[in-house]
Amino acid sequence: MKAFDIALKDLTRSFRSAFAIVFMFGVPLLVTGLFYVMFGNIASEGGFSLPKTKVVIANLDEGGPKFQVNPKNIPGGKKAETMGELVVSILQSEEMADLIEVALTDSAESARSAVDSQAAQVAIIIPADFSHQFADVDEEAFIEFYQDPTLTIGPAIIKAVLNRFLDGMSGVKIAVTVFLDEADESQRGLAGQVAQQYLKISLAENEDMEDELLETRNPSGGAQRKEEETQSLLLSIVGPIMGGMMVFYAFFTGASTAQSILREEEERTLPRLFTTPTPQAVILTGKLFSVFLTVCVQVVVLILAARFIFGIQWGEPKSASMMAAGIIFTASSFGIFINSFLKNTKQGGVLFGGVLTVTGMMGMIKIFAMNSPAAQTMGDAVSLLVPQGWAVRGLTQSMSGESPESIFLTLLVSLAWSAVFFVVGVWKFNRRYA
Amino acid sequence: MSDLPAIEALDLRKSFGENRAVQGVSFQVNRGEIFSLLGPNGAGKTTTISMLSCLLRPDDGDARVMGRSIRSDPSGVKSVLGVVPQEIALYEDLSARENLTFWGKMYDLRGSKLKARVDEVLEVIGLRDRANERVGKYSGGMKRRVNIGVALLHKPQVVYMDEPTVGIDPQSRRNILDNVVRLKNEGMTVLYTTHYMEEAQELSDHIGIMDHGKLIACGTNEELVKLVGQQTRIDLTLNAHVESVAAAWREIEGVSHVAAENGVATALVNDSNLALPHLFEAASRLSARITSVNIREPNLEAVFLHLTGRALRD
Ligand SMILES: Nc1ncnc2c1ncn2[C@@H]1O[C@H](COP(=O)(O)OP(=O)(O)OP(=O)(O)O)[C@@H](O)[C@H]1O
Ligand SMILES: [Mg+2]
Numbered sequence: 001m002k003a004f005d006i007a008l009k010d011l012t013r014s015f016r017s018a019f020a021i022v023f024m025f026g027v028p029l030l031v032t033g034l035f036y037v038m039f040g041n042i043a044s045e046g047g048f049s050l051p052k053t054k055v056v057i058a059n060l061d062e063g064g065p066k067f068q069v070n071p072k073n074i075p076g077g078k079k080a081e082t083m084g085e086l087v088v089s090i091l092q093s094e095e096m097a098d099l100i101e102v103a104l105t106d107s108a109e110s111a112r113s114a115v116d117s118q119a120a121q122v123a124i125i126i127p128a129d130f131s132h133q134f135a136d137v138d139e140e141a142f143i144e145f146y147q148d149p150t151l152t153i154g155p156a157i158i159k160a161v162l163n164r165f166l167d168g169m170s171g172v173k174i175a176v177t178v179f180l181d182e183a184d185e186s187q188r189g190l191a192g193q194v195a196q197q198y199l200k201i202s203l204a205e206n207e208d209m210e211d212e213l214l215e216t217r218n219p220s221g222g223a224q225r226k227e228e229e230t231q232s233l234l235l236s237i238v239g240p241i242m243g244g245m246m247v248f249y250a251f252f253t254g255a256s257t258a259q260s261i262l263r264e265e266e267e268r269t270l271p272r273l274f275t276t277p278t279p280q281a282v283i284l285t286g287k288l289f290s291v292f293l294t295v296c297v298q299v300v301v302l303i304l305a306a307r308f309i310f311g312i313q314w315g316e317p318k319s320a321s322m323m324a325a326g327i328i329f330t331a332s333s334f335g336i337f338i339n340s341f342l343k344n345t346k347q348g349g350v351l352f353g354g355v356l357t358v359t360g361m362m363g364m365i366k367i368f369a370m371n372s373p374a375a376q377t378m379g380d381a382v383s384l385l386v387p388q389g390w391a392v393r394g395l396t397q398s399m400s401g402e403s404p405e406s407i408f409l410t411l412l413v414s415l416a417w418s419a420v421f422f423v424v425g426v427w428k429f430n431r432r433y434a
Numbered sequence: 435m436s437d438l439p440a441i442e443a444l445d446l447r448k449s450f451g452e453n454r455a456v457q458g459v460s461f462q463v464n465r466g467e468i469f470s471l472l473g474p475n476g477a478g479k480t481t482t483i484s485m486l487s488c489l490l491r492p493d494d495g496d497a498r499v500m501g502r503s504i505r506s507d508p509s510g511v512k513s514v515l516g517v518v519p520q521e522i523a524l525y526e527d528l529s530a531r532e533n534l535t536f537w538g539k540m541y542d543l544r545g546s547k548l549k550a551r552v553d554e555v556l557e558v559i560g561l562r563d564r565a566n567e568r569v570g571k572y573s574g575g576m577k578r579r580v581n582i583g584v585a586l587l588h589k590p591q592v593v594y595m596d597e598p599t600v601g602i603d604p605q606s607r608r609n610i611l612d613n614v615v616r617l618k619n620e621g622m623t624v625l626y627t628t629h630y631m632e633e634a635q636e637l638s639d640h641i642g643i644m645d646h647g648k649l650i651a652c653g654t655n656e657e658l659v660k661l662v663g664q665q666t667r668i669d670l671t672l673n674a675h676v677e678s679v680a681a682a683w684r685e686i687e688g689v690s691h692v693a694a695e696n697g698v699a700t701a702l703v704n705d706s707n708l709a710l711p712h713l714f715e716a717a718s719r720l721s722a723r724i725t726s727v728n729i730r731e732p733n734l735e736a737v738f739l740h741l742t743g744r745a746l747r748d
Contacts, residue, residue: 005539013527268523272584275487276540277513 002278006286007293010260014294024253024298028245029305036238036310052101053158054120055091058111059084059104061130083134084126087143087162091124100158112146122147122155124162239312243395244367246302247388248360250327253298254335255348255356257291261429262345270433280433284426292332299328315398319407323394326414330387333418336425340432363388366396387417438501440465440592440623441486445495448481455481457647458495463625463640468618470634471627472734473644474746479627480520482644483596486625487517500591516585520596520627522577523584526570530561530580533569534587541588551587558616559583560609575606582610592623599633611637631734631746643738650741659732662740665690665702668713669728672699675720682716689713695745702736 014020061084092102103120105111111123125144127133133142143162147155264270264287273283303324306312314320338351363386383389394410441463448456456478463469471479484490486497488508496503502510524533534552543551556562559579564572569580582598595614599607614637617624628634634641635655642652651658672679680694683701688709691702699717703709706729717724730736738746 002539005536009525009528009536012532013525016527267526268519268521269525271489272517272519272523272537273540274489275512275515275517275519276537277509277542278540279509 003282003286003289006273006283007290010257010287010290011293011297013260014257014290015297020253020256023249023256024294025301025305028242028249028302029309031245032238032242032306032310035241036234052099053122053155054101054103055122055124055158056103056105056111056114056120057088057091057124057126058106058108059088059126060106060108060128061085061126062128063131083131087124087126091158091161096161108144115146115148118148122158124158235310235312238310239314239399240367240396242302242306242310242312243314243399244364244392246299246306247327247331247391247395248364250295250299250302250331250391251334251356251360251388252352254291254295254331254333255338255351256335257294258287258332258335258339258425259342259345259348259351260290261287262339262342262348266345274433280430284429284433288332288336288422288426291335292328295332295335296328299324299331313399314395315401316404318404319398319402322404322407322411323391323398326394326411327391329418330391330414330421333421333425334387336429337421340425340428359386360388362386363390363392365389366392387414387421390414390417438465439463439498440467441469441497441499441625443482443486443495443497446482446485446492446497447494448478448485448490448492455647456485456492459644459647459649460495461642461649461652463623465623466618466621467639468614468624468626468637470638470641471625471644472629472631472634472641472738472746473627474629474744477629477644478647479644480596481647483517483594483625483627487515487594488512514591516588516590516593518582518585518593518595518598520600522581524569524577524580527568529566529568530556530572530583531565533580534583537584538587543588548587551589555583555586558586558613573603573606575602578602579606579609582613586617590622592625593617594625596627597629598626599628599630629746631738635734641734643734643741645738645742651737655734658734658737662702662732662736663704665704665732665736665740666706667730667732667736667739668701668703668706668710669726669730670699670713670717670724671697671726671728672717672722673697673725675722678720679717679722682720683713686712686716691739691743693739693743693745698745700739700745702740 014024059082061082063082063084088102088104090096091100103114105114108125111120111125114120115123123144123146125146127142127144130143143166145155145159145162261270261284264273270283274280303314303320307314315323338355339348342348342351363383365383366380366389383392390410390413394407394414397407397410439462441461443459443461446456446459447454459478459482461469471482473479481490485492486499486504488504488511492504496505498504499511500514502514504511525536528536531552534555535548538548538552553562556565559582561576561579561583564576569577572580578598582595585593585595598610598614602610611633614624614626626634626637638655640652640654641658642649643658644650651661670679676694676697676699680692680699680701683689683692683699686709688704689701689712690704691700693700701709701713703713710729714724735746738744
């Protein structure tokens with residue numbers, strides 16, 4: 001009963017501290033929210049939520065002397081005689097049609113005024129010497145991008161498309177330059193072919209890129225199923241991030257709550273507790289219980305918050321409970337364990353900065369390496385060297401719907417870690433205050 | 435049973451490494467009295483109290499509190515004790531009421547009884563109006579009062595107060611001193627430590643003077659003062675040459691126990707009327723300007739000076 005009173009008192013104190021609240025709930029949810037918005041925009045753009053971006057293009061390009069493009073190399077097989085036309089044709093291509101609405105105009109002023117008068121959101125002005133500059137090895141080619149400053153997302157996509165296109169194009173320039181440097185006089189005439197070849201590759205890449213972008217962003221037709229697909233894609237990115245944040249900060253909370261034992265020693269309230277008719281075992285139990293309870297509240301709140309704010313699916317209730325238990329036990333016992341090695345809270349900075357960050361990062365390698373199978377195998381091995389890794393393992397298992405048996409196995413290992421941490425931590429603290 | 439002393443310290447000893455903080459302290463505190471341990475910083479008062487409250491295990495010796503041994507029955511001792519630590523030991527992010535409620539639970543109070551006691555204690559320490567403010571926002575004096583209140587919740591038979599009036603405003607100090615007397619009137623035994631001789635003099639039934647880990651004298655105020663005889667204490671504040679003036683004084687007849695510290699020369703004299711002209715004369719001969727003169731009838735300060743050759747100062 002008294003142990004519970006002590007834990008309750010600690011819980012009250014924790015939840016009264018703005019700092020603790022920020023680190024327990026604010027930061028993990030905020031980081032996840034950021035990722036959610038970032039990926040969410042890409043995932044939901046253009047389809048159901050955003051209107052098309054209106055683009056006015058003033059293509060003033062007069063063409064360059066040496067520039068010819070084989071129509072076969074252009075997506076959609078359209079004809080392009082200048083670099084400017086190539087840009088226009090890419091933006092006008094059918095694949096982009098869901099995202100942007102292109103209008104052509106013949107002067108830079110009219111393009112800009114269309115944006116100023118809010119008839120369009122973006123003006124793209126391709127200068128007269130665009131092709132020329134492109135052909136010239138020493139020049140840089142620019143496209144003027146003029147946008148409504150109050151908008152961000154639509155123009156950003158168009159910018160991204162253009163940038164990637166131009167990057168490809170500058171690749172052409174580099175290729176030609178290298179070629180010219182290495183070729184002797186007689187081969188110089190081949191430069192055009194080199195450029196052509198490179199352009200072909202680059203445009204093919206561009207086409208891939210569009211597919212990629214459109215795949216994630218464009219549920220054309222707005223079908224329910226597509227929308228769900230987009231959503232689940234988003235969650236498959238954000239879910240593990242939220243999970244990782246939760247594990248990382250649960251360990252942080254475990255360590256900082258367990259540190260309240262040392263803090264109470266320094267604030268003299270612990271010795272005062274020892275002068276009351278409360279056995280030391282009860283006092284210590286209360287402190288440990290409070291670590292456990294605090295982490296427990298944090299994990300449960302984060303799981304529910306992430307579920308309702310972001311719609312993150314944690315897995316079957318049974319699996320999710322087991323993974324939550326894994327996180328709570330390892331995080332709280334680890335906190336007790338490492339604090340038992342500290343002399344005072346001053347050493348705590350090292351603890352949080354060093355041990356928690358390093359082990360936390362190790363444990364989360366798996367999440368960072370999500371996209372690379374090779375790194376993931378290695379990351380798996382490394383992460384399982386630290387308790388956080390096992391917490392993350394339970395998490396990913398539950399989220400990917402693995403069998404409760406395999407999650408239970410992970411939980412057992414987590415509990416074994418916890419038991420060791422707990423026993424060592426309690427033993428050390430007991431000796432300290434004996 | 436009831437004529438047993440409330441506290442009985444038997445040759446308590448405690449060292450921290452080479453530092454022999456308490457070197458064999460024995461004393462006895464009767465039931466229902468206020469006993470003060472008076473001594474300068476580092477005398478060993480807190481160490482003694484820590485042993486008596488079972489926080490520190492003595493290297494040697496034992497003590498009985500209400501007949502219970504601190505060695506063999508620490509939980510029995512704790513159950514009759516209320517301890518007011520020297521350092522404020524409260525949760526600053528909780529309110530006074532929350533603090534008292536929590537500590538009350540630690541003293542095994544529950545429910546309506548707890549609530550009633552918390553209200554009573556808030557009344558006693560004069561903080562009822564501000565009970566719901568966080569302790570962190572309180573002044574030093576208010577914190578000290580809560581610090582004391584915590585130890586009174588369970589109406590302990592014996593209360594230890596370790597320098598409860600250090601560094602506080604006169605109003606809080608008055609409140610605290612009045613409360614100590616009130617506790618005594620309610621039948622509690624109070625063990626009080628201080629390095630303010632006025633407090634010890636005002637409050638105590640018995641006083642133990644501590645220095646360098648030893649109890650150098652013990653008795654009632656009157657008994658202790660008798661140790662210095664009828665000597666009067668004279669303090670002269672000088673602008674210079676304090677040491678040489680003190681040295682000159684030692685040669686004067688009827689003057690004993692001369693000390694020089696912080697620009698003040700102190701002497702105990704048998705008859706101030708006879709001695710004063712000589713003291714002044716010595717000062718002006720050495721061209722030390724006298725900036726203030728203080729003549730005091732025998733008191734504990736003089737006792738300390740008499741016993742240790744040093745002034746009892748903060
Ligand atoms: N935990 C400790 N570790 C090491 N030395 C200690 C410890 N506690 C006290 N001491 C030393 O023991 C001696 C007595 O200290 P103590 O605190 O008992 O004196 P005190 O009379 O309470 O002084 P004050 O008026 O300053 O509170 C001092 O020299 C002090 O430095
Ligand atoms: Mg002290």
